[in-house]
Amino acid sequence: MDAYLVIAGLITVAVITPGPNNFIVLERAHFGGWRAAAPAIMGIVAGTQLLLLVIWLGVGALITQDPRLQVLLTFAGAGYLCWLGLQVIWRSFATTREGRAPTRVAFTSFGGMVLFQFLNPKSWVLVLTATAAVSGGLSASADLAALALVFLVVPGGCLMLWAFMGMGLTRFLAEPRRKQWFDRLMGGLLVVSAIMLFV
Numbered sequence: 001m002d003a004y005l006v007i008a009g010l011i012t013v014a015v016i017t018p019g020p021n022n023f024i025v026l027e028r029a030h031f032g033g034w035r036a037a038a039p040a041i042m043g044i045v046a047g048t049q050l051l052l053l054v055i056w057l058g059v060g061a062l063i064t065q066d067p068r069l070q071v072l073l074t075f076a077g078a079g080y081l082c083w084l085g086l087q088v089i090w091r092s093f094a095t096t097r098e099g100r101a102p103t104r105v106a107f108t109s110f111g112g113m114v115l116f117q118f119l120n121p122k123s124w125v126l127v128l129t130a131t132a133a134v135s136g137g138l139s140a141s142a143d144l145a146a147l148a149l150v151f152l153v154v155p156g157g158c159l160m161l162w163a164f165m166g167m168g169l170t171r172f173l174a175e176p177r178r179k180q181w182f183d184r185l186m187g188g189l190l191v192v193s194a195i196m197l198f199v
Contacts, residue, residue, distance in 0.1 A: 007130045008150050014126050015158040020081050020193040021120075022162045024113070027088060027186045029166025030173065037163035043113025044159060048151050051117050051127050056144050060128055070121075077119035078194040085190030092183035127151070 015021070021044050029037035054060060063069045117123045130150070134143050173179045 003134045004146055004150060007133055007147070008154055011126065011130065011150060011154045012158060014122070015155045016161070018189070019122060020084075020116075020190060021113075021159065023186055023189050023193065024084065025159050025162045026166040026169075027183075029163035030169050030182070031166075033167055033170075034163060037166065039110040040113050041156065041159045041163060043110040044117060045152060045156050046110070047114035047117025048123060048127065048155060049148055050114065051123055052131070052144075052147060052151055054118075055124075055127050055131055056147075060124070060131075063124070073119060073124070074121055077116070077121055080116055080119050081190050081194035085187040085194065088183050088187030088190065090187075092180045092187065 025037050025040050025044070028040045051060075063073065130147055134147060169182070173182050
């Protein structure tokens with residue numbers, strides 16, 4: 001049980017602190033409220049669950065042992081984040097020119113966020129660390145079920161907090177100029193997150 005408490009604490013710190021998933025949820029919640037943020041949150045949680053299953057079945061070991069696959073994963077994840085960030089920045093400039101923003105940023109849907117968890121090295125490291133820490137503590141199926149529960153509850157709760165923060169910004173960002181700068185900041189943070197994948 002101690003191992004699961006430590007893992008839950010590690011996951012909480014990793015998920016509550018700013019990162020690409022959080023920025024996407026924050027931006028989606030601000031742009032379209034809970035209705036826009038919920039698919040992204042569910043995609044992140046579902047993607048993490050699938051990643052946990054893939055790693056538990058041993059596929060993760062193949063990727064972590066091949067440096068070429070690790071580099072490919074990093075480049076794919078960074079490219080995805082850059083694309084999302086540039087879309088958000090483009091939207092802020094489109095708002096400036098046309099007086100309104102396009103309705104959504106592509107690839108932040110449920111499916112896009114599931115896919116991103118497989119391209120996000122931070123997700124791989126977190127799930128690999130968690131599985132290594134608890135394997136052998138209970139039966140294999142009990143360990144997997146307990147980890148799946150932790151990866152459901154902790155990230156889901158933390159991402160909902162980010163969504164509520166995004167919705168809370170709505171009044172402050174009602175003024176169009178503030179909204180434009182907010183979008184540029186969020187886009188820039190996604191691009192910086194992409195760069196950080198290489199650090």
